[in-house]
Amino acid sequence: MQRIFNDADDIVDEMLKGFLKTHSDIVVKTDNPRVVRAVKAPVDRVGVVTGGGSGHKPAFIGYVGENLCDAVAVGEICSSPTAAAFLDAFKAADGGKGVACLYGNYSGDNMNVKMAVKMAKKAGLEVKTVVANDDVASAPKDQREKRRGVAGEVLMWKVGGAKAAKGATLDEVIAAAQKAIDNTRSVGIGLTPCTLPAVGHPNFEIKDGTMEVGIGHHGEPGIEVCALETAAQMAKRMVDVVVPDYPFVAGDEVVVLVSGLGATPIMELYVLYDEIDRLLTEKGIKTHRSYVGNYFTSLEMMGATLTMMKVDEELKELIDLPANSMGLKQF
């Protein structure tokens, strides 16, 4: 395992120290060492919170900042933050108008968020939630509630953060974030497994010369293992999963996000995006904006994800609002 850390048990705390130093213009620490808040705390507006396991950088902490999330609960690697961390994140993001907790559909996160929401209610703080479930490959279409949240969460945070920044009510922020994720579909292709530093070896396998379509961000099994393909073939496979599921159709305007899973060279993501864009253009689907880069990763996994969100005028305006976080800087 060729990696950079001291003690695998301390890696998250040590990462946080370095993160807080580097991005002191964007984030500050709080009394809870596993909660980080944006420098400008919300005042007289809705607060936006997220949280999740570590190892997915820039997610989750990299989306705390101006016009994005106001606070984040930080978990161990690939493991949910505690309910106490979510509760403290809610308190850190409380600007007097309630808190929107926008997170991904994983059992640990669901359980801890629910507990934290109850505790917040007792403390007089109203928290409403949106649960991202954009990963098409993780459950059939008629069981969307079982699908995992993946890179589509980035677009949900962008939309929810922008709506809150514009002074919307809690219900309006929740409605916009819910619309964002309802309009969003993703799929990933994994080319190599990843290794948790505390484990020291991959806990799943992707054989050289093969790829796993529909893989999750923690190596959850996909829908198909097949021979490694060209970028054009991978793009077609991804588009053929994502487009019919929503479905995106001719005339639709979309935001496209292509994220690397960690170790794939960025130049290859642009090669893949070029192929995806060609296929969408052929289908008469218009791209309003695209993001290509490492937006939601899985340690040093190789591979990429495709996320598409159908946008209307409201979503376009919210997506286009400037933002400033470690993971997303938009002028």
Place this chain on the structure above:
Amino acid sequence: MQRIFNDADDIVDEMLKGFLKTHSDIVVKTDNPRVVRAVKAPVDRVGVVTGGGSGHKPAFIGYVGENLCDAVAVGEICSSPTAAAFLDAFKAADGGKGVACLYGNYSGDNMNVKMAVKMAKKAGLEVKTVVANDDVASAPKDQREKRRGVAGEVLMWKVGGAKAAKGATLDEVIAAAQKAIDNTRSVGIGLTPCTLPAVGHPNFEIKDGTMEVGIGHHGEPGIEVCALETAAQMAKRMVDVVVPDYPFVAGDEVVVLVSGLGATPIMELYVLYDEIDRLLTEKGIKTHRSYVGNYFTSLEMMGATLTMMKVDEELKELIDLPANSMGLKQF
């Protein structure tokens, strides 16, 4: 080789197509398919150009943008752009006040830039150059002219681009960029080799459980191969190479850049940076600003580089100027 591309011979052109689509707010193509220009061409000010081989993203193309480079010449993977591409980049960046070409010390780049500068002169365009040589491990201190340029180039572009944007003369831009690189020292530690898509297997070896100190961005041999260390030990090793070479001393203010080499998870770069910052603080060296992330990579190599630049008031002002490119967005 678990990678995403179509034809290894077309990967740079296909990458460029995807890059230009995604970043159409920042860059535009030119008549030369291997030259990309910033959307806002320089008018009545010095133009700033760089160029180099591909596979180092965000370098080089990712540093074309507002208050950074105005045009870039794009080479094949790990191979210099042609003299014709550099010449066309000079022309693309010509705003009537001369062009500063800020590039790294590699034999192919040196040769092609020199030819292009001569051709530009014949065409009536004045081009002056700064050659980055920040890689401490690549030659002894008394042979700085033999040292390679590595991640310190990012700081040179930031400074040179900012100086040009502020309306300085060509000689002033060259002087600022030269000061930036003269004040800058870097070292890298490689943990895994990288694979050129056209080759299909690594062209050098780093054995599991070892690391190569002083490795170059193309796998050029370093100064020592030793057993894999903790982040704290790696940080000390890097600081012990970089700090005495300049030398950086108590009371100095510096900019610190920690870049991943491609596949190392971002969280680990923050762990490493936290250790580096602790060592610098102990030495009485004050960090004015830090950058941590993938700023200058080598395909899917694992490992990291440390770059330090001593800053005075002029360099601080230039470093702090906002910038907008794919690789560096600064508010």
